[in-house]
Amino acid sequence: MRQxxxxxxxxPLAVITLTAPPLNLFDQALIDSLSQAVHQVAAEHPRGLLINAEGRAVSGGVDVHLFDGLTPDQGGKLWDDLLALIHTVEDFPFPTVFAAHALCLTAAFELSLACDLLLAAEKAKFGLVEIVVGLTPSMGGPQRLAERAGPARARELVYTGELYPAATLEQWNVVNRVLPDEGFAEAAHAFALKIANGPTLAHAATKRLVREQLNGGARAADAIVAETSGPLFGSEDLKGAVRSFLDEGPGKATYTGR
Incomplete structure (x- = not known):
């Protein structure tokens, strides 16, 4: 049976793919399989991660059967477990890219917001539609939308439960880049692979500085620059890139992640 x-x-690039088409619904089996894949990535320490999907949709969202009959305590436990998964992805010390080729709803959209970069095909649409079952998105969607687009846009998207095209969310700074439908999967993979081949330790430092700014402001990030960026001067990648720049000019360096 296919997972x-x-x-x-x-x-250097790990690729997690949702392979339960046509809708890749987040039922318990998919959640368990996704959790296993994420923890395997954490154990194997790649230099980048791409998350994508097969089928006519990235995901139709959560299988509503999962909610049927849950008590408040059980619902809280479900969200705790799913948020732990989100936090694992968000805290990876390497770049993470989510590629949305089509409709991307609820849990999948929230997973995309835990990634560093979100690429979307022109035809992709996004929605947090939990209002249809009386819920608010609870895998971190509202708060991460607020980080990217501001609180008013986050409230609008959740309150309305409407579907938003990729071009609109690019304008709102939720989607990083909109790519042509034709060849989207290949272009997204090439984009993620290029980043994974970059200076991994420097990327990790960037992630830490941006997170510190979000948590405490620019001065808080400034306060950890020395401890975050100073050690890069001891890395093989920086030493090799500096020598490559001086000997051959810019853009010729290659990196190993060390």
């Missing part, structure tokens, strides 16, 4: 989530690698 609803697969994990493959392409050199």
């Amino acid at each position: 609803p989530v697969t994990l493959t690698t392409d050199g």
Whole structure:
């Protein structure tokens, strides 16, 4: 039986793919398989992660059968477990990219917001539609939308439960780049692989500085620059890149992640 989530690698890049088409619904089997893949990535320490999906949709959202009959305590436990998964992805010390080729609802959209960068095909649409079952998005969606687009846009998107095209969310700074539908999967993979081949330790430092700014402001990030960026001068990547720049000019360096 095919797993609803697969994990493959392409050199330094790990690729998690939702493989339960056509809708990749987040039922318990998919959630368990996704959790296993995420924890395997954490154990294997790649230099980048791409999350994508097969089928006519990235995901139709959560299988509503999962909510039927839950008590408040059980509901709280479900969200705690799913948020732990979100936090694991968000805290990876390497770049993470989510590629949305089509409709991306609820849990999948929230997972995309835990990634560093969100790429979308022109035809992709996004929605947090939990109001149809009387819920608010509870895998971190509202708060991460607020980080990217501001609180008013986050409230609008959640309150209305409407579907928003990729171009609109690019204008709102939720989507990083909108790419052509034709060849989207290949372009997104190439984009993620290029980043994964970059200076991994420097990328980790960037992630830490941006997170510190979000938590405490620019001065809080300034306060950890020395401890975060100073050690990069001891890395093989920086030493090699500096020598490459001086000997051959910019853009010729290659990186190993060390």
